[in-house]
Amino acid sequence: MSAPDCIVRAARLNGRVVDLYVADGKVLEVRETGGISATNPDPAPAACTEIDATGLVLLPSLVDAHAHLREPGHEYKETIASGLDAAAHGGFGTVMAMANTAPVNDEAAITDFMLAQARRAAPHGPRLRPIGALTKGLQGRELAPMAELARAGCVAFSNDGAPVTDSGLFRRALEYSSDLGLRVIDHCEDPGLADGGVMHEGALSGRLGLKGQPSTAEAVQVARDVLLSLQLRIPVHVAHVSCRESVELIAWAKQRGAPVTAEVTPHHLVFDETAMRDYDADAKVNPPLRTADDREALRQALRDGTIDMLATDHAPHAAHEKEVPVDEAPFGVSGLDTALSLTWSLVADGVLDEAAFVRAWVSAPGAAFSLAVNAFKPGDPADFLLLDPAATWTVTPQAMRSKGKNTLCRGRTLPGVLRYHYLAGRPLVAPEPGPARGR
């Protein structure tokens, strides 16, 4: 066994107090703190980084299975560099980038470009994992060259932002991608039912005079997808579930053994439609924030595993694009900076336990998209966070590293400050002037 080159001491790992030993970018061992004795010697050699993590929570690096990094094409909103910087400081070691760039990521050249930009901007991570387009140009008419995209490094396929209305084509896309062993991520929305709605359809939209989109607009496509998954026995991943109806359809399909997975965003777990009460364009997201009852159904579904994972749907926009009347504003919130704290607040409030938090942010996306993640077993990648659960920070445009400052958390004080983020044993985030070296 190699000697450790980094030791994290006295960190809290899901209720235990442990020391983490790292060597060559991998987890060597996790031991109960204080277990050092003559019969159990401390294996730390002289030249080794040591981190005193007393009072800090040790977590694996998070995976974001759904982010819009806007490059190529919309660099004024976000670049791969700024998005990965926000990810690093937001606790994400892996970011899956959606294909609705300009041009669309529907050929290997675009995937290659994205990966090259990521290597330039963040050679030591976070890791960019592109999602290829499901159909050419996201037009919903012809299949994208999925095998080519997979070879170039795409880890999933999606038409996110431009739902596929042709169910026959969608079926073929599921079948074709299954040959490649990669999952389709579906943004479920029936455009006819959504009908250009800018918020959840209900009493509030009626009163505000804003056009609503009903929960049914999402649920009918969730129904289609889970039925196809059940019939074909092919995995399908439902993106950003927003309503109780979808949760119940997913639960129904899972009970029958359909290989369905699903995600929910932090904003759908924390906020509801009332965020739109004062015509706040930052609350305009797609799918929309729904009722308090829907939010409760999403929380319960994440706890019981009906919804497998969290994902940010990070959708950065320029300030001037959101400072307009609601009808004119683009959909989406910027999420990479705030997701960790926002969801940690759910742990702090007892909505989620720490094990469910880790499952939702790490092991579930790792399993669904075949990504190497850290389960703190020997040989796992040494991708970890040290979070100060007692500290808080206030969300301001200056405190956010994403170029997109469009957040519903503006001015909010959130719990949980990221002190360290290591990826493959290297520090991405560490307190200035850097962690103490040697002993």
Added chain:
Amino acid sequence: MEKTIGSKWRHKDLLDVSQLDRDEALHILDTAARFQEINTRPVKKVPTLKGKSVVLFFAEPSTRTKTSFDMAGKRLSADTFSLATSSSSLVKGESLKDTVLTLQAMNPDAIVIRHSMSGAARFVADRVRCSVLNGGDGRHAHPTQALLDAYTLRHEWGDLEGRTVLILGDIAHSRVARSNVLLLNLLGARVRLCGPRTLLPAGVATWPVEVFSRLKEAVRGVDAVMCLRLQLERQHAGLLPSLREYSDEYGLGARHMELANPDAKILHPGPVNRGVEISSELADCADSLILDQVASGVAVRMAALFLLITRKGENAQ
């Protein structure tokens, strides 16, 4: 007298009826009643708002509301300035924010805004120091229309308490209906709504109204019917099969008014599609208050401009 009234007013803006309590709504109507007298004088002008400037920012076509605000301002001696859609920089791609900041830089005392998007009036009010009057924002609100409707009915009845008013037609897309539901309730009237399901707003069951799908039932025993303009594009949006069918089912005719209370009044915010939402005879009949509404509009807008601009006792006569 007016000095006292103005100094008591607490709102910078008039964005929706929902911001008003009953006393404030009545106060606007009472103030309008005093201003109405000016409109019947040979010289229809008082110096109350002399030296004040009012921008009429109409980012959506409008004739009557704009003219009404213009006349209201001028009769109080305010200088009014129009910024219409065709001449506005909005058509040159300027954002609403920039247009508004530009207007603010010219330091007007009030901005009247009409805009096609719900929430636009609030958006403007949040970004300027001067008063903002909502002249209609999308489907959301049209408070001066509701106030002039209430003024007109109050003039007929003395009090709205216990009266029943039916609002008929395209409720879903109507800011007039939304503001009227709020104000009529505030003033103690009972409100009924009637229209095809495709033109009723989401969540209407939570509104303080009774909803009817058949006009014959809706109109029974009402004291007034307020018809709404049917935007002809609703047919193309797939919300209606045809105007003919709409007119057959929901167009107000003399046969309906026989079921209403005797002397029941007819209102319409205009412009009227004769033969679609209302028959031509009814629009012109003795119980039609359509032109009274127009006259009330000037007085109500004089009151609103006066109360907002002279609040905190600033420059009252």
